[in-house]
Amino acid sequence: MMEKVISGNDAVALAVKLSRVKVTGIYPITPQTYIIESLSEMKDRGELETEIIRVESEHSAMAATFGAAAAGVRAYTATASQGLLYMHEMVWWVAGSRIPVVMTVGTRAVGPPWNIWNEHTDFMSERDSGWIMAFASTPQEAMDLTIMAFRITEDERVFLPMMIGMDGFILSHTKTRVYVPSQEEVDSYLPPRRQPYVLDPEDSIAMGNMFSPEDYMKLRESIHRAQIASKEVIVEAGKEYMKRVVPIGSYSTLNESYKLEDADYAVVIMGAWSLDAMQAVDELRKEGLKVGVYRVRFVRPWAGEEVVEALSDKSVLVLDRSVSFGRGGQLYTEVKASLPDTDIKGVITGLGGVSIGKNEMKVIIRKFVERPQGIEWFYPEEARKIELRSPRYIK
Incomplete structure (x- = not known):
């Protein structure tokens, strides 16, 4: 193991190399493009024994990755935003076929209007597709979860694909210290590739054909039970x-608790801004406010038992960087479903790259504790002064 100062994209590319991935389907889209560029450069230098498949779209990137995985090799791809939406059909095909595949989603806002900055809506839009879904908070965790994903997805109790979310630009491009394992350490951790079946011209099987209603429902149940x-x-x-x-x-747990043991209030959050929340909590505790952080790392499977154990005796504030229009924050709806009788407030903020740091979080938390009205959508002070330059048809 060695220390390197690298970005989240660098960390993921190294994790793919160390996991001995054999096929990578690639199509560029900001902010994950450097992952696949880095893999291509490693390939050109002779450092990576993977087949790079350059395709014409994200839909094809997942199709190529899916085909390679179904043929029996470890396969990987990455995407973001509109690319994930374009890939959506094939995302469902992979999970429905029970084939292990690993993908990175460099999270980014979805248009229109066009926006390349960070939010979590693209990632959260795939909650119902059957994929295991983890979200990193640091470049270190982006690397670790990528390596672990191959072991998790290829376990015979699972045989499902897994995607790892990583905040666009905030993690994908920011460099920090990362402990990089050796090839020998990763080899000792990852067993040989396992999957439920392999496409083989010499041993033909039918795949993706029409199912009877009963068989279709049983397959869907198998995905749920595998989750x-x-x-x-x-x-x-x-x-x-x-x-x-x-x-x-x-x-050793699906999610992470920070200073929750004696807390009266808990902030539930996901992704890189979790660290800002932890800094805010540290400063608010100096003021006498007993508050902690519950960081969601796995959206699917949902750690309902962990959520209840950690939060059922506290007042809960959920910060969302995504929204289900007409309903509220997506993470909020998940937490509320696990804690229907708990005092929970959901706040939507940070969409489209709106900057929310330690100081803004302190403002949100104080307002939550004081129980004011009207903080369902939070804007920093400077953003509140801006009027929406609307098209004429928006009143």
Whole structure:
């Protein structure tokens, strides 16, 4: 293991290399493009034994990755925003076929209007597709979760694909210290590729053909049960990773708690701005406010039991960087479903790259504690002064 100062994109590319991925379907879209550029450069230098498939669209990138995985090799791709939406059909095909595939989503706002900055709506739009869904908070975690994903998805109790979210620009392009494992350490952690079946011209099988209603429903149930079973696999994989590969992190649970033991208030959050929330909590505690952070790392499977244990005796504030229009924050709806009788407030903010840091979070938390009205959507002070330059048909 060695220390490097690298970006989230660098960390993911190294994780793919160390995991000995054999096929990568690539199509560029900001902010994940440097992952696939880095993999292509490694390939050209002879450092990477993977087949790079350059395709004409994100839909084709997933189709090519899916085909390679179905043929029996470890396969990977990456996308973001409109690319993930374009890929949406094939995302469902991979999960419905029960084939292990790993993908990075460099999260980015969805147009229109056009926006290249960070939010979580693209990632959260895939909650119902059948994929295991994890979200990193640091470049280190982006690397670790990528390596762990191959072990988790290829476990016979799971056989589902997994995507790892990573905040666009905030994590994808920001450099920080990352502990990079050796090839030997990763080899000792990842077993040989396993999957439920392999497409082979010499042993033909039917795939993707018409199912009877009963068989279709049974397949859907199998995906649901595999998601539930993956909770145990994720914990096992995390503990083994800390033992064999990188002995840091908090991978013995699906999600992470910070200063919650004696807290009266809890902030639920996901992604890179979790660290801003932790800094805000540290400063608010100096003022006598007992508040902690509950960081969601896995959206699917949903860690309902962990959520109840950590939060049921607290007043809960959920910060969302995504929105389900007409309903509210997507993370809020998940937490509220697990804690229907708990005092919970949801706040939507940070969409489209609106900057929310430690100071803004302190303002939100104080308002939550004081119980004012009207903080469902929060804007920083300078943003509140801007009037929407609307098209004429918007009143």
